[in-house]
Amino acid sequence: MDRNLQGDSYTDAYVVIKFANEEERTQIRRKTLNPVWDEEFRFQIVDDSLLQNEPIEVRVMDHDVYTTDDTIGLVYVDLNPLIMRTAHGASERDLVIQGWFPLYDTLRGVRGQLNLLVKLQYIGDENPFRESSA
Numbered sequence: 229m230d231r232n233l234q235g236d237s238y239t240d241a242y243v244v245i246k247f248a249n250e251e252e253r254t255q256i257r258r259k260t261l262n263p264v265w266d267e268e269f270r271f272q273i274v275d276d277s278l279l280q281n282e283p284i285e286v287r288v289m290d291h292d293v294y295t296t297d298d299t300i301g302l303v304y305v306d307l308n309p310l311i312m313r314t315a316h317g318a319s320e321r322d323l324v325i326q327g328w329f330p331l332y333d334t335l336r337g338v339r340g341q342l343n344l345l346v347k348l349q350y351i352g353d354e355n356p357f358r359e360s361s362a
Contacts, residue, residue, distance in 0.1 A: 237261065240291040241300065243342075247271045247285070248278045256291050272351075279307050279348070288331055288342060301331025301339045310348040323348040 241263040243254040250271050257263030273279060284305040290298040310323050325346040330338045 239263070239300065242289050242291055244287045244289060245269055245284065246287070248273060248275075248282050279311055283307065284346060286329075286342065286344065288340075299333060301333045301342075303329040303331060303342055303344070305329075305344065305346050307346075307348060310346075 238259045238261055240256050240258045241260070242256045243265060245252045245254075248271070252269040252271075254265045254267050257265065284307065285302060286305065287302040288300040290300055292298060305325060310325065313322050326344065328341045328343050331340045331342055333339050
């Protein structure tokens, strides 16, 4: 985090979302400790096994013009609970993980929280996990 001339802390925050081999990034919210993005990202996954094996990584970063961007914290979202719901015939509106997640930095511990909504939507007629043991 940076400090202004008065000594107040602030960030130029943005979020990097990684899932499987794809990566998306939000816009930078400048000079704030309470950034709001309200942005939507979609990942189309062809290999359904990635849903079981790969968590979504959400990393909040502080943009720096002159040095390397700093990590504020990160969250991993496991999609297995959503897959379990599909195996038991849950409706599409039940395939959502939503709420406040603590932003964790391995050096500094919890550094804030991030409100996320993760939705799983199958496109196509077949869901291979319906009859699996997942």
